[in-house]
Amino acid sequence: MKLGLAQINTTVGDLAGNAAILGEAYRHLCAAGAEIVVFPELALCGYPPRDLVFKTRFVKDTWDATVQLAGSIGEIPAVFGTLVANDSGHGRRVYNGAVYCKHGRILSTARKCLLPTYDVFDEDRYFESAAEPVIVEDLGLKIGITICEDIWTGPLVETSRHYEKDPVASLARRGVDLVINLSASPWQAGKTGVRTPIVERVAKMAEAPCVYCNAVGGNDELIFDGHSMVVGADGTLLAGLAGFAPECAVVDLAAETPALSPRFALDPYEEIHDALVLGLRDYAHKSGFKKAVLGLSGGIDSALTAVLAARALGPENVIGISLPSAISSGHSKSDAAALAKNLGIRYESVAIAGIVDAAEAALEKVFAGTQRDVAEENIQARARGLLLMAVSNKFGALLLTTGNKSEVSVGYCTLYGDMAGGLAVISDLFKMQVYGLSRWINRAGEVIPQNSIEKPPSAELRPGQTDQDSLPPYPVLDEILRRYVELGQSSAEIVAATGYDGATVRDIVRKVDRNEYKRKQAAPGLKISPLAFGVGRRIPIVQKYVP
Amino acid sequence: MKLGLAQINTTVGDLAGNAAILGEAYRHLCAAGAEIVVFPELALCGYPPRDLVFKTRFVKDTWDATVQLAGSIGEIPAVFGTLVANDSGHGRRVYNGAVYCKHGRILSTARKCLLPTYDVFDEDRYFESAAEPVIVEDLGLKIGITICEDIWTGPLVETSRHYEKDPVASLARRGVDLVINLSASPWQAGKTGVRTPIVERVAKMAEAPCVYCNAVGGNDELIFDGHSMVVGADGTLLAGLAGFAPECAVVDLAAETPALSPRFALDPYEEIHDALVLGLRDYAHKSGFKKAVLGLSGGIDSALTAVLAARALGPENVIGISLPSAISSGHSKSDAAALAKNLGIRYESVAIAGIVDAAEAALEKVFAGTQRDVAEENIQARARGLLLMAVSNKFGALLLTTGNKSEVSVGYCTLYGDMAGGLAVISDLFKMQVYGLSRWINRAGEVIPQNSIEKPPSAELRPGQTDQDSLPPYPVLDEILRRYVELGQSSAEIVAATGYDGATVRDIVRKVDRNEYKRKQAAPGLKISPLAFGVGRRIPIVQKYVP
Helix, strand or coil, rough: CCCEEEEECCCCCHHHHHHHHHHHHHHHHCCCCCCCEEEECCCCCCCCCHHHHHHHHHHHHHHHHHHHHHHHCCCCCEEEEEEECCCCCCCCCCCEEEEEEEEEEEEEEEECCCCCCCCCHHHHHHECCCCCCEEEEEECEEEEEHHHHCCCCCCCCCCHHCCCCCHHHHHHHHCEEEEEEEEEEEEECCCCHHHHHHHHHHHHCCCCEEEEEEEEEEEEEEEEEEEEECCCEEEEHHHHHECCCEEEEEEECCCCCECCHHHHHCHHHHHHHHHHHHHHHHHHHHCCCCCCEECCCCCHHHHHHHHHHHHHHHHHEEEEEEECCCCCHHHHHHHHHHHHHCCCCCCEEECCHHHHHHHHHHHHHCCCCCCCCHHHHCCCCCCHHHHHHHHHHHHHEEECCCCHHHHHHHCHHHHHHHHCCCCCCCCCHHHHHHHHHHHHHCCCCCCCCHHHCCCCCCCCCCCCCCCCCCCCCHHHHHHHHHHHHCCCCCHHHHHHHHCCHHHHHHHHHHHHHHHHHHHHHCCCCCCCCCCEECEEECCCCCCCCCC | EEEEEEECCEEEEEEEHHHHHHHHHHHHHHHHCCCCCCCCCCCCCCCHHHHHHCCCCHHHHHHHHHHHHHHHCCCCCCEEEEEEEECCCCCCCEEEEEEEEEEEEEEEECCCCCCCCCCCHHHHHHEEECCEEEEEECCCCEEEEEEEHHHHCCCCCHHHHCCCCCCCHHHHHHHHCCEEEEEEEEECCCHHHHHHHHHHHHHHHCCCCEEEECCCCEEEEEEECCCCCEECCCCEEEEEEEEEECCEEECCCCCCCCCCCCHHHHCCCHHHHHHHHHHHHHHHHHHHEEEEEEECCCCCHHHHHHHHHHHHHCCHEEEEEECCHHHHHHHHHHHHHHHHHCCCCCEECCCCCHHHHHHHHHHCCCCCCCCCHHHHHHHHHHHHHHHHHHHHHHEEEEEEEECCHHHHHHCCCCCCCCCCCCEEECCCCCCHHHHHHHHHHHHCCCCHHHHHCCCCCCCCCCCCCHHHHHCHHHHHHCCCCCHHHCCCHHHHHEEEEECCCCHHHHHHHHHHHHCHHHHCCCCCCCCCCCCCCCCCCCCCCCCCCCC
16 A cells, blocks of 8 residues: 655645645655545645634635545545535534545545644634544545544543543544544644654554644744654554655555654754744745844844744845944944854844934933933834834845743843844744754854854843843743743742742742733744743733732 | 622732622622622633633632632622632533532532633633533522523524533523523623623523623723623513623512613713723723823824723823824824813823934935835834833833724734834724714713814825825725624625725725734734624734635
8 A cells, every 4th residue: 555645835725825735746646656645634725724714705715625626636535634614503614624535526524523722722613523533435445534633642642631532442443444644733842752652552543554644834833844654553653754844755555664754853953943944934935025134133042043044035035134232242243243144144234322312312301300211221122123124114024033932931022122023933942942952053063153152141231231130040040931831830839849949930930920911912933832922822911810 | 589799890810809809799798688699700710811720720729719718608698700620530620610608618519511612712722611500509599500601592692503502491491490690791892782682581491580790890802891680580681780880789689670770771882982991991900000101193093092091090190192203294283282181181292203313314224225115104103102112111101002993904003113002992993983982972072172083084104195095985994894804704795795896895805914913913902892803813824815
């Protein structure tokens, strides 16, 4: 049996464009000898379509495109994810479904059984769930069709407690010769290692090979990593496809040696690197930007963001702008210039002193009798935001924000200042991960100036200021934040688990809580952690909970 | 039977503060002769708690506060909403519940059956659902306890199709003498008229009186309007409490004349006015702001926002700032000054020319050889944002944004410019509603300068510019937007329904789609429509759907 896996990158809502991608992949895989071709979850309409599902025409248009695409499928069957209307008059109006097509017709329709409604997922909002997965009889085989979450069951999966049914057990009980899973499974660090045992368990339970076809590409905050795979009936991983890149591959179940892509087991920082490059590129290109612009402070965060941008879009499409103030140190400018030179990106320097002086002069009367404070510091940051947005508007370049998760957590960032921009590239990396990834990038030679990595981090909004003046050392800060933000632990639990100073922990926790309003207005950030700021974290802005 | 309704205003997460409010209301109603006291949904922890529910300590702390509050309940029973743990090991870990307390103990625990997961609601994300509502036997009565959505069933309620069970039918079948409903039902224009028949139907189906106790107050985007009520067993509305204000009232089921609050049936614009004043006041006060600041352009949007702010916070706590540019017309300044005088708010004028000139000078080299365009227009708007934020930071005043829903829909607003601010007060009012509400405010004399109402709207970013240069007349625009944004209709459907020019409709629809990225970074906006931008509308930023 030769299985065709179409690990493709589609765009949400782009029905015509996606249909073309599916059609091309189908023809390619047929030519390569596939006997069946499998696509990802909701491949035709893109995942996640979110509230597009509520548009009166969207489901119908998607179905029309489904029928049309089915019409182009020949003797070799294809299974692709699409929206399927629920015409029963009860329940949600749509299923997250798939169609099994052959000879120009839809032979069978599959419907997702388990609807993830946690983290970034809202599927109960959109979809009706099916009682059990469909089994298609074709090619002399009983083929069970599951969709993404349907196989995330069993004791290894914490979220399986949400569900009363187990589609894998249903298939095992009914008996199948092949299990297909169509997925759009967003990546997070370490996800690959979690996912493979899940698929292996499916094959073993069903006593049948399992084809897992995952989407690839960025859609808004989410990065789909591909890493599709085929597992034999005995639970052996037979083939693994590329990570973070499209790949169409034929896997022969009868072949004697496994065909793992060399990119199936990457270094952890290599995975993060590839994920961010893909997420940045797709966010920019899918929203029509060829170019990006960012402020280069000489610090490590903007340097890392610039590297990722240059690799995602090409150095010729990246503009780096140094925006020195009177307070900026000499190395701020020289480190930024050195980085730009290393990357081969366009480099400009625009002074902010004139704007800052003009703003302070304009406010002189209103501010009469007050002390200098954070208001004046923020004017500097917002002058930079204003200038960068002007460059963005003028040249049609996507402005990238450069804040990391540690800063964004505690609010060490200025709304409409350094937070101005269309995409937050590294806002889900704690500062220590920023260091780790930067060192990984420099593993074979200096890309990011060593001085940017080694000097003490500073916002340079006051003379001599460094981050560590008012924050604990980053390894401590990051661990507090990981426990508070990602695990939801209380201050007392963090102190008990780590032995950190209680006052420090409570101070950090307060800072996180108090800055929810800033994150509400942040640019979307690429998700690489189990819990990122963004659609997967929904804390009220106005709330007063203190344990 | 004398029913005590505690229509109170609690804050999300403020367990101690909320417990004090509940305790005081209980004592007050007992003293006023109540034989049972009913509170709103999740009154103790505040609604909606959103992802606070996932914090490891939050559910436990809420339960500890529940037990403590129960300990203070005497002979007169009280029913209040609170989080109830699900210790079964299956399903979500928490119920949206309520406790029936008496003699210092919890006699019974209620659990919500129907979990709204649409619009602004995500209850499937958080809660396990109960099979049917509990019936408590006390006071010689069988008392059925339902929570909010539990009674939104039957043919009048479109969303009832989501559910397989009907808690009201369950109570009717099992037989009850009294139905209690604890609600936190967010307001939207016209909601009161929809809600009363729902409660009347419950009483008729159950053949028992129904006590509907709704929360009041603003929490983030949502405004809870109160309007609690008691309906007799025959479906007659016996009593209605205040709208948009806390009220504790005892309703005697044996009384012969209904006791409707005069505020139970307000003028539609009076309702919107009261809702926005409440929402603005609570957003500011619950997040610790006493003062607000806003830019006064002389136009109707900022004038209306200023009126609402002065009424919510007191005129002495509002700062209005005129930010004229070289392009600003003379009436921009004089209308703004006249408004400030009418309201008695602090008024300042800060010129932006210096900042604009300094920014253009700083960018001269980078912009060499380019044409003047939207980049320069936006510098003006962002100079205003920078100045207003400086005033906000300096004086600890909440910056209010003044954009309306028509502008925000089509992207006639500048990120980090006029969109800068902590709360969008009128972002859910279409422009024609802005006119309507402004005229209502002026019904007994000029508050908003008549010139601000009558002159053609203009962003004044180019000389002589008016909104109507590039948009259809506002009555047409608003109708297109209402159909596209709120009803999800396609361009073709809108043209078919209205007869508007197809090219115009398609142009507006494109503008809405293209500006999703701006709304992603908008300040939270007070919701008054069936579908507001914000948590209830989740359109992908990067998407290419065209019907």
